[in-house]
Amino acid sequence: MRSTSALLYLSGVTVSFDGFKALNNLSLLIEPGEMRAIIGPNGAGKTTMMDVITGKTRPDTGEVVFDGQADLTKLDEASIATLGIGRKFQKPTVFENHTVRDNLLLALAGMRSWYRLLTAAPTKAENERLEEILSIIRMGPQQHMLGARLSHGQKQWLEIGMLLAQNPKLMLVDEPVAGMTDVETETTAQVLREVNKSHSVVVVEHDMSFVRALGVKVTVLHEGSTLAEGSLDQVSADPRVVEVYLGR
Numbered sequence: 001m002r003s004t005s006a007l008l009y010l011s012g013v014t015v016s017f018d019g020f021k022a023l024n025n026l027s028l029l030i031e032p033g034e035m036r037a038i039i040g041p042n043g044a045g046k047t048t049m050m051d052v053i054t055g056k057t058r059p060d061t062g063e064v065v066f067d068g069q070a071d072l073t074k075l076d077e078a079s080i081a082t083l084g085i086g087r088k089f090q091k092p093t094v095f096e097n098h099t100v101r102d103n104l105l106l107a108l109a110g111m112r113s114w115y116r117l118l119t120a121a122p123t124k125a126e127n128e129r130l131e132e133i134l135s136i137i138r139m140g141p142q143q144h145m146l147g148a149r150l151s152h153g154q155k156q157w158l159e160i161g162m163l164l165a166q167n168p169k170l171m172l173v174d175e176p177v178a179g180m181t182d183v184e185t186e187t188t189a190q191v192l193r194e195v196n197k198s199h200s201v202v203v204v205e206h207d208m209s210f211v212r213a214l215g216v217k218v219t220v221l222h223e224g225s226t227l228a229e230g231s232l233d234q235v236s237a238d239p240r241v242v243e244v245y246l247g248r
């Protein structure tokens with residue numbers, strides 16, 4: 001296994017489905033503390049890449065090294081989650097019959113302790129962390145609302161908060177602004193920028209106004225490989241990126 005100071009290092013990763021290469025010799029390097037946006041046309045391999053990182057899909061070839069020490073291609077999904085990789089899927093899955101606060105407390109307690117949640121008061125440390133997370137996701141005023149009453153955007157922010165409560169070393173976020181209004185999209189960019197002050201993040205998203213608001217380095221995937229990398233302005237000016245993605 002390669003020695004690297006990167007938080008996440010993919011090299012030569014290939015995934016074939018019936019001979020079709022969803023990932024084709026893909027390389028990617030995420031530094032500790034970084035937030036990276038991954039963009040690319042439908043079928044470029046973005047979801048497959050996230051699946052490889054979380055252990056849902058095993059690559060045919062290539063290296064995937066996390067935190068300079070773990071070879072993720074040898075581990076199952078549960079072990080990878082335990083190492084500190086958390087993923088937020090596109091569709092929110094908050095507990096609708098519980099308040100925002102209780103959803104977060106449950107995530108803080110590691111999802112095991114329904115009983116403790118219902119019977120014991122949160123510790124001082126849990127309460128402090130809860131307040132911090134409510135502030136990062138901007139939902140202090142809604143903390144006593146039931147999950148079922150939240151807007152689509154609020155559910156997404158709550159779920160980002162629930163992931164934050166698990167304190168992963170790397171957060172993977174799949175298309176967080178799909179179905180959001182422009183105002184919600186802008187708020188989501190602010191929330192993730194705040195999250196990135198304490199956590200490394202990889203975010204897959206098609207919405208260019210959102211990617212612009214994030215203001216971070218962008219990787220453009222195309223046909224399972226990296227086509228371009230740099231600021232959004234740099235990759236937007238790349239004729240190959242315009243041809244396969246932005247120009248369409």
Ligand SMILES: Nc1ncnc2c1ncn2[C@@H]1O[C@H](COP(=O)(O)OP(=O)(O)OP(=O)(O)O)[C@@H](O)[C@H]1O
Nearest residue numbers: 017018021022040041042043044045046047048049
């Ligand atoms: N389990 C599978 N079996 C067969 N083909 C698959 C499988 N999963 C993905 N693919 C194919 O691999 C390619 C890459 O898919 P992937 O979902 O990773 O792309 P994507 O960049 O996430 O696309 P989108 O933006 O539409 O979500 C696609 O052509 C897809 O049809």
